[in-house]
Amino acid sequence: MNILTQPIRLDDRPLSARIGLVTLATDHTTEVDFSVLPARGIGVYATRIPFANPVTPETLAAMAGDVTAAAALILPDETLEAVVYSCTSASVVIGDAQVCDAIRQGKPGTQAITPISAGFAALRALGADRISLLTPYTPQTTAPMAQCFEMGGFGLQGVSCLNLTDDRAMARLSHETIIDAARAALAPDSQALFIACTAVRAAGIIDRIEDALGVPVVSANSATLWAALRACGHAGIGGPGQLMRLA
Template identity: 80%
Template sequence: MSLRIVLDDRPLPRRVGLVTLATDHTTEVDFSVLPARGIGVYAARIPFANPVTPERLAAMAGDVTAAAALILPDEPLDAVVYSCTSASVVIGDDAVRAAIRAGKPGTVAVTPISAGFAALRALGADRVTLLTPYVAETAQPMADCFEAGGFALHGVSSLGLADDRDMARLSHGTIVDAARAAVAPGSQALFVACTAVRACAIIDRIEDAVGVPVVSANSATLWAAARACGATGPIAPGQLMRVP
């Protein structure tokens, strides 16, 4: 008896690559909602050693292209996400996206900064409160980046953590309480920085607490990557996910 072997085109019709930090506990979990929408998620990890300081973040610049190229080599991806907010600022958002495209030509290159800015603009928010888990020397360049991007910052709050593994351990209750304390009068939205912070799955709770739309680093990149793959409609909690 001979067996006729039939190969499908690909296991899932659309594909997203993640370049995550070696220490990341959170991004892959947040992106696990995509396979149910027919979008595969494939990750490569990039070397990183704490603490989260501008110097340590900048050291990742030379590894982005190789990490992107490692994700399903010689196969196309619809989008590649570099999952580090603060490094996107320190290295330079344009430089990070160029490095992604050098490793995966033709892909949509996504960072938390490019996606976050697009998300806030899609929500009609230009007066923004920024909440970060970082120490001051890491938070300040991000605040400067938001202002350079055309946003009026109505408050910047930082939790003073230097280890991204601790950032990933922040309880949901702590995140909600920090958001409530951070949001300043007149702010049209809250941006929660850091892909390690487990805010994406509880955006609706945070929005109920603060009374304005909330965008987290991972909700922004998830939204951007899903839209690059043609997915529409809510894929996670929050007002952003209802935006086309």
């Protein structure tokens, strides 16, 4: 075997920016939606944590103890621009601040992003404080989320849910079903619609939903994508939805 003795040069890191994802074991959607980032020079590195259906406050809360270890597994001892915890309902049930603290414990110095923190920031950036909320969940799982938005200062004009309990089914909702549900969920005087759940495949069709509704639409994944891009110094990049075009 020939051992080469030529000088070896190492770049600082292959990509200028890096995002970590903490996704559920059952997640079909987040990594697909985030696959648009590498073309912009942003690396995406994912790990998964245990989750067992059905989606209930109890099963969501059970993930609380796994977030820190999952974040720590992403490129150990290397820096990331941000770590995204990709579960809207668990961010509510566990507590958004607690989830962010758990991420930072596993990955000190990184920016922690959740669908709730990103969703709030996105809606405020769009100037929307009167909103409608659409979830794929049961009323039992939707109610704490509605309360979270109200406590965050948003006036809920309407709250609608699809009464599903399996996030794998949520990931299989057709685009037509999502658009029809969005139309039905938008209440009068709403300035925007928020579509919860990182399993729902709404981020890629935000333009179609906005065309159907005539107001800005923010989904869980479009919000976290937007926040991740901003963490990497990107803004006003264009792309699906009014949110992505904000400077």
